[in-house]
Amino acid sequence: MGRVRLADVAAYAGVSMKTVSNVVHDYPHVKPEMRQRVQEAIDALGYRPNVTARRLATGRTGMVALAVPEIDHPYFSELSRRIAEHAASRGYRVLMEQTLSEPGAERAVLRDREEGLVDGVIFHPVSTTQSELARLSRDVPVVLLGEAAIPLTVDHVMIDNVAAAREATEHLLSLGARRPVFLAAVEGDVTVSTDRRLEGFQDALQAAGVRLPSSHVLTASDFSPQASSEAVNRALDAGLDFDAILCRDDQFAVGALSALHARGISVPDEIALVGWDDTALSRFAYPAITSVSPDKAALATSALDLLLERIGGFHGPGRHVITPHTLAIRESAPAVTEAARPL
Known part of the structure; x- marks a missing residue:
């Protein structure tokens, strides 16, 4: 059987092609019984809208791109799923792209967004400069994620990494830690996330009057x-x-736990540990890892809602949204009332 056409669906349902088109494009004025009739025909025939034809007819494809550094990183995997789920609830599909933080791949994301495949892009830049982002054409909307410096013309969604790291470090200090380390500065790191988290770590130590050498x-x-x-x-x-250890992410926290366990060092009795991202890694490690928990649902919905507003015609200045975070308390750095660590 060849490709199912709009006309095939109309004939099967006994309605006009215009009615089928209205249902496909989710126009609100279609009667519920007619919408159900057409949807049953779509399901029975396996009809899939032609993206090119849809763009010609409506100016939109019904697809958005999501570009992240690593699709197999636990944080980006979990965030991507939430974005895809929210997009589906809004009638959009998501095209995934992985950049591996490479400048050429990131530029390709921004350059190729005008090829007619997607209506907008949610993008987590690492290597792209602020000046490059400022020169973006507004023909295809872009919403940015992450901690990089963002121009005032572009929408941006993030958590406050400095505040989150400060709160995580304060929690370790409240457990009696006085010689915490930050894990870790990474060789060749071009991200801004590590710098922001290290800044919050240092702020908390300074406020508590804790002075440590750079070896920490x-x-x-x-x-x-x-x-x-x-x-x-x-x-x-x-x-x-x-x-104590403040880790830049849960992958580092799992690696640290492995090293400490191999040495016979007890967590949290001898060394307390906090991870970052509150991924499945933290919840199912042993002991379970206390982790900075970005509100991934808020990140996903905020980014997509901003993008859909741009797609819908909003042309105002860039909007910068800071979404909530919490500290998910678990065994590796328990609540203060559970701690038995002397000051």
Whole structure:
């Protein structure tokens, strides 16, 4: 059987092609019984709208692109799912792109968005400069995620990484920690996230009057759990005395847990640990990891809602939205009332 056409659906349902088109494009004035009749025909025949024809008819494709650095990173995987689910509830499909933080791949995302495939782009830039973002054409709307400096002309959704890191560090200090380390500064890191989280870590220490040498910022060769484990082992081998760890993400937290367990070091009794992103890794590790928890649902809905407003014709200046975060308290750094650690 060849491709099912709009006319085939109309004939099967016994309605006009205009009625089928109204249902496909989700026009509100279609009567419920007629909408059900057409939808049953669509389902029975397996009709799929032609994206090119739809764009010619309506000026839209019904698709948006989501471009992230790594699709297999737990945080981006979980966020992507929420964006896709919210997009589906709004009648949109999501085209995924992975950039691996490479400048050429990120530029391709922004350049190719005008090829007619999508109506807009949600994009987490890493290597793209602020000046490049400021020069974006408004023909195809873009909403940005992440912590990079964003021009005033572009919509942007993020959490306050500095505040979140400060709160996580304050929690470790409330448990009696006085020699925490930050895990980790990464070699060749071009992201801004690590810098923001390290800034919050330092702010909390300064406010508490805790002075630590630069050796309490550990370094890692890359963003993998293996590199995190190696960083913790190097610190222990060097005799660094620390009693808590703030990790830049949950992957680093899992790597740190592995290293500490292999050394027979108890978490949280000897070293408390906080991760970041509140992914499945943190919830099912042993012990379960206390983790900074961005409101992924709010990130997803805010980004997509801003994008759909742009697609719908909004032409105002860039809107910068800071979504909530919390600290998901678990066994690796328990609530203060559960802690038995002396000051």
